[in-house]
Amino acid sequence: MLNGTDSATVKRELDQLLETYDDDGEHLLKELPLYILEVEKKIPTIFTLTGDVIEVEESFAAEECSASGIRSGKPNLRVVDVGKAVAREIDIAIDRLSRLQRFVLMHVPKEEDGNNFGVAVQGQFYSKLSKYLKWCDAIQDEAKSYHHSRADILRRMELDEKLEYRETVCEKEDKVTKSKATKTVANVPHMGDLTCYLARHDALQYFTLKNIMQGLISMYVHCYVYVKNNYEKIRWPRGRSEGLNMHMY
Secondary structure (H helix, E strand, O other), X not given: OEOOEOHHHHHHHHHHHHHHHHHHHHHHHXXXXXXXXXXXXXXXXXXXXXXXXXXXXXXXXXXXXXXXXXXXOOOOHHHHHHHHHHHHHHHHHHHXXXXXXXXXXXXXXXXXXXXXXXXXXXXXXXXXXXXXXXXXXXXXHHHHHHHHHHHHHHHHOOOOEEEEEEEEEEOOOXXXXXXEEEEEOXXXXXXXXXXXXXXXXXXXXXXXXXXXXXXXXXXXXXXXXXXXXXXXXXXXXXXXXXXXXXXXX
């Protein structure tokens, strides 16, 4: 019994759930070609800036990374928006890879002597999925590094308001009190170099994100080709099981 549910009911519900997982995995494998086309079509809609890294850098230097753009206190929204779009694609990929891993695990055969070549192929595919999952997780973790390093550059510009305290003496009570005054640093001798540095930093991040999208395409292509060439061994590592004649490619 499980929380008042008899074992037969548990088994029936589990079998239904596993069948759903199996259908989901089959669907994901069949949709791999679509994922390749999907990401390829999204790239030009996400990355609207044209030109090489120098041209993108100059575009940022004229606007978001100019002295006035920096003093506005706003981040580089063009990079931020691209970063969000890429993060969404990575999240989608993580979900798909995790579900594919579950599908592979469902078809791991009983360990025994004999024909293990298909088992090895199946294991290699699982390892590839694990490798890509780690890659996606690392990308999501690294996303915050861009903002951290950009904030460091801005701190070095010393554009923030500095708070000064001036001591005054209260004659009646003969006590020392403090009054506040703010001072804004207006002239930064190295502003030109720092704005160029910031513009290059943002341009490189822009192209890093673009390369990540290309990496996603390569990941889907790799999975598609591997499945296309080895589907039988991934699905039935020791030969076809009874009643499971599912053809894909």
